Amino acid sequence: MSTISGVGVSEQVRGHLYALAGAVEGLCECDLTGLPDSELTTVMQQAEKSLRQASVVGHKLIVEAVERSLPGTLGHRSVNKLLVGVLRISAADASARVTAAKSLGTWHAISGESLPADLPETAQAQRDGDIGADHCRAVRDVIRKIPHAVPASDVEAAEQILAELARAGTPEDVENAGHELLAYLNPDGDLADDRDRKRLRGIRFGRQDKNLMTPISGHLDPETRALLEPILAKWARPGMNNPDDPASPTGDAEHPNVDRDRLAAAAGRDTRTAAQRNHDAVKEALRALLGSGVLGSHRGLPATAIITMTLDQLEHATGVATTASGGILPIKDALKLAEQAHPVLVLFDHNGRPLHFGRSKRLATADQRLALIAADRGCTRPGCDAPATMTAVHHVRDWSKGGATDIRVLTLGCDACHALIHDGPGGWQTQTAPKGTEYAGRTEWIPPPHIDPEQKPRINHRHHPKELLDRARRKAQARNETDARKRRDDHQRRPPPAREDGGDSPRPSRPA
Template identity: 85%
Template sequence: MSSNDVVGVSEQVHGHLSALAAAIDGLTECDLTGLPGGELTSVMQQVEISLRRAGTVGHRLIVETTERSPPTELGHTSLNKFLIAVLRISAADASARVTAAKSLGTWHALSGQPLPADLPETAAAQRDGDIGADHARAIREVMRKTPHAVSSSDVAAAEQILAELARSATPEDVEKAGHNLLAHLNPDGNLTDERDRKRLRGIRLGRQDKNLMTPISGHLDPEARALLDPILAKWARPGMNNPDDPESPTGAAEHPGVDRDQLAAAAGRDTRTAAQRNHDAVKEALRTLLGSGILGSHRGLPVTTIITMTLDQLEHATGVATTASGGTLPIRDALKMAQRSHPVLVLFDHNGRPLHLGRSKRLATADQRLALIAADGGCTRPGCDAPATMTAVHHIHDWSKGGATDIGVLTLGCDGCHALIHDGPGGWHTRTAPEGTEYAGRTEWIPPPHIDPDRKPRINHRHHPKELLARARRKARARR
């Protein structure tokens, strides 16, 4: 493509964007109260069609970005994180968009030849504006569960049927019809094999909600189920491992140390559901596993739960503490867990940084890592949400260039972000925020010129939500 062609395409795209912005401005400012009641439904449907079709443009942009510039060249460790940083969307939204683009977008071979979409009929239906993202997600989930042994022609026919149905039905209808279609494709249930089970296996942990509860879902393969069943049979028996009953025995029900009479009495008092008993059994089994020491170490520290709280929280026993994996739990639960652990005390200066803890060797000590976990909370690269358990200790001033292994010049960085720090083109650099600045003592990351020509230092606030709230309040006061 010549330079004139590039300029022509650029002008064309920006012309369409200007027209789109003008149309949205016009609709936003339009007085809908004057619209006849009979037209409201029609207008709502037309807006929905346009939004659905716009989603296909997003797929094309994701394809172009991925094929033209790997995320590392754009200063990000993955396409998902690139979308989060550029569009300021959630991790779940970014993942959903990338997944949709992979199955509905038109990708290209190394020769430049376009490849057919994984779900061509679904992609066409969304381009027409007849289906939305939820329809496509329902179809994609049904096709993912199709047994590997089903012929390619039957798979194509199934996708075509679901896409056609989606043009006039809801995503829930598509999902229900998909279950019937799967039963039709595999009426005897004998087409699934080991490849299908490997593909479908998985356990998903959702984000903690406002009650600090974590949703869990997924599929266990036959072996994992066979391993879990006997554990629940012994640890989830009525009366065992009941956190609400101080007289309830802990551990396995068949352990020689368990008093039979005590267990029987506890079972008589046990009002938990089977699901609650399973939960409490798994929790106690995990606690026992962590306390056994057989898991060894992870990134220089024993595999255990590391909890951070402030002195004020400790004194008043209120609020929530944070874990090295990025989770939160009430202070009372944290103190209860601390009764069974070895205490580690970290003292901070007024800027929230740990006081001096130096070392003349390259590798940081376990105590230094604990201090950094408490201070940084996770990877310090701006926008990265990797928790402390996924990070390594990084020298702000490179050890090979004379940097010291002192707590004031150490920070946490995940493996992907750490690889972005180098002296070559596109490399990031780190430094400690100087005294007198808003975040003195914190780690500043300096982006390469192609991301920010001014190379303005940046601070990561993802692990310090109070800073984000304080900054939002300042901006709100400034606007008022």
């Protein structure tokens, strides 16, 4: 039996398992009702870190099982089948674990030498307990979408940046930033993206089942999504076009003939899922289209997308633009859309727009909302991913407390997040980041003490993935510089090699 420090491997592993089981059992039996709010969240974080690190043990076990050919020995056709049979998990769960082990686990060559993980920085972040399975999946999905024509060095740098970003952000942050990173690696979209989009586009209708329901699946290209999003934003609003509610308003939620009180009452009764609301909206929109009589003379729907891009992107026609609904489409597709229809194109250049009103007006204007859509892109509360179409304009300093209706002190917030701003216990506060700070002018949200005892102001980067990438890049660069400096210091501290005759002085250099 192999040993580690004189202790058998089996005994050592068994001892760790006993300790783990005892710790988990002890935590399960603990009465947590006496924990203060701030301590409860700390326990959540510590438990989550341990669970994330436990996933690494699962990777090691899968690697060991595969390299021993254990599935075949035990009569299973694959390691997936082995996991399903031994652990009684679903096939989907088994597939996810094996996929993770392939890219994050430490595998070995035939000689026994350890091979580097496919995603080494991501694997290290998981070993540190900083990221979980969803973070790893998000990184892996982005890396998999990088075209093969991109140099390997760029792919390695991208993985390091995403792993660094994952340590401080959410899986959704990694996914959103991944779009920006992919656009950076392939700004013109000429490596594989165009061909892939044309190949993947399509909508498939299956056969009607016994309930006469038709399954639908497929992929929409960015332009089609940009056309569909504004329709769903208005027609799929809670309370609208509900076939189960005779009192539900039909058509467009923004139509002047829609009774606001009636819509609010219908929204309160609406128990449909978002998918069901989308379905009902599309059905009602198709019905209205067929009844309008325009199909015979009009080819396609008019575009009403609000597209946000920078002047630099417009001039170079590269990168990606965003829509008010949170969608992403390549710049050249956005420009093509603008040629064929009439979207509202918002650029970061608002000179001459009436955006400052002081105390003379309480409600924001359409110009101010367009400017905020371009700047904020969605709800500004940290972690919220509500797009601009689901938000309202709010004063950073409440109007009732003297707040002005000026663009620099207005922000976007969804109804749920805005309700969190109050002076009572557990209330959030907002302020504008001061000049000289990294995100000057942006809206900072100050969390209540039970979330952050230090109440450090937070910025929402969910709608600005480039900011996350830049910050992760800086951290990765700093980490590399620190590692390089440490290697230089270690090399300098290393004693000179001994002379072959046993002396301490170094050997003379070889003559030129």
